[in-house]
Amino acid sequence: MKKHLNCGALLESLSEYVDGVLGDALCAEIESHVADCDDCRVVVDTLKKTIYLYHETSEKTEIPIDVRTRLFHRLNLDDFIQEKKQV
Amino acid sequence: MNEESQQEFSLELLRSGDRAELARLVDVHSTKIYRLGLKMLSNPQDAEDVLQNTFLKAIQALPKFEGRSTISTWLYRIAVNESLMLIRRRKPEFDFASKVEGEEDDEILLTQFSDWCCLPESELVSSEAQKYLDKAIQELSEKLRVVFLLRDIEKLSITETSEALNISESAVKTRLLRARLQLREMLSKYYGERLNAEKTG
Numbered sequence: 481m482k483k484h485l486n487c488g489a490l491l492e493s494l495s496e497y498v499d500g501v502l503g504d505a506l507c508a509e510i511e512s513h514v515a516d517c518d519d520c521r522v523v524v525d526t527l528k529k530t531i532y533l534y535h536e537t538s539e540k541t542e543i544p545i546d547v548r549t550r551l552f553h554r555l556n557l558d559d560f561i562q563e564k565k566q567v
Numbered sequence: 568m569n570e571e572s573q574q575e576f577s578l579e580l581l582r583s584g585d586r587a588e589l590a591r592l593v594d595v596h597s598t599k600i601y602r603l604g605l606k607m608l609s610n611p612q613d614a615e616d617v618l619q620n621t622f623l624k625a626i627q628a629l630p631k632f633e634g635r636s637t638i639s640t641w642l643y644r645i646a647v648n649e650s651l652m653l654i655r656r657r658k659p660e661f662d663f664a665s666k667v668e669g670e671e672d673d674e675i676l677l678t679q680f681s682d683w684c685c686l687p688e689s690e691l692v693s694s695e696a697q698k699y700l701d702k703a704i705q706e707l708s709e710k711l712r713v714v715f716l717l718r719d720i721e722k723l724s725i726t727e728t729s730e731a732l733n734i735s736e737s738a739v740k741t742r743l744l745r746a747r748l749q750l751r752e753m754l755s756k757y758y759g760e761r762l763n764a765e766k767t768g
């Protein structure tokens with residue numbers, strides 16, 4: 481087991497790694513580390529999943545119709561309330 | 568989202584008070600602003616106040632908007648300030664700019680190593696899980712929460728997040744990592760139990 485990178489050092493680059501913005505060399509080091517270190521592999525996988533789940537489930541939150549209506553009213557845009565929402 | 572939404576709207580029309588253009592701006596951004604307020608404050612009435620005040624202030628400030636950031640980032644910035652104002656009303660000692668506790672040192676605790684990624688989607692996004700996700704995010708401190716919301720839920724870049732929050736990019740990165748890891752710990756506890764139940768059940 482060659483460990484160029486210890487678990488603590490991996491943590492420092494973790495955000496950049498899961499965001500896919502880490503340089504090739506560091507990326508390769510992380511990949512070879514997680515191939516040998518099960519805990520770090522799990523941390524990487526579950527971290528990605530955590531971010532994914534929050535983004536996915538939040539997409540479902542839409543502004544309620546009545547909140548939109550009151551907003552348009554407050555902004556003196558009542559005449560545009562009926563217009564189709566374009567998102 | 569960044570460049571597109573900038574080009575989608577005519578600043579000239581907006582500044583001249585064109586109401587159709589304004590209505591379009593409101594419709595494109597209202598869900599995002601409402602969602603941010605809701606997750607920041609965890610209260611629909613507060614979220615609605617944030618939403619209304621954000622657009623009222625934006626309309627007032629449009630003549631001074633220089634377009635250095637995108638309209639979208641600018642609206643988030645106003646919405647964040649509105650949210651923080653409500654938080655300060657609840658907790659007068661709250662200071663957003665001060666460092667997060669332990670922001671400097673790198674002790675970040677990792678205690679959960681159950682591999683719950685393989686749980687079925689139905690289990691991961693069940694309505695019970697959804698409630699837990701909401702609860703977990705409320706347990707983050709406001710400073711960490713807002714960074715996570717902008718970066719990972721609204722998908723702003725690090726630079727845009729730093730512009731919206733008026734903190735440095737390195738502070739965004741530090742807070743983001745902490746927020747992500749804290750949420751991962753909490754989710755691992757929750758889904759880890761589901762995983763065990765599935766194995767034994």
Ligand SMILES: [Zn+2]
Pocket residue numbers: 486487490513517519520521
């Ligand atoms: Zn490791």
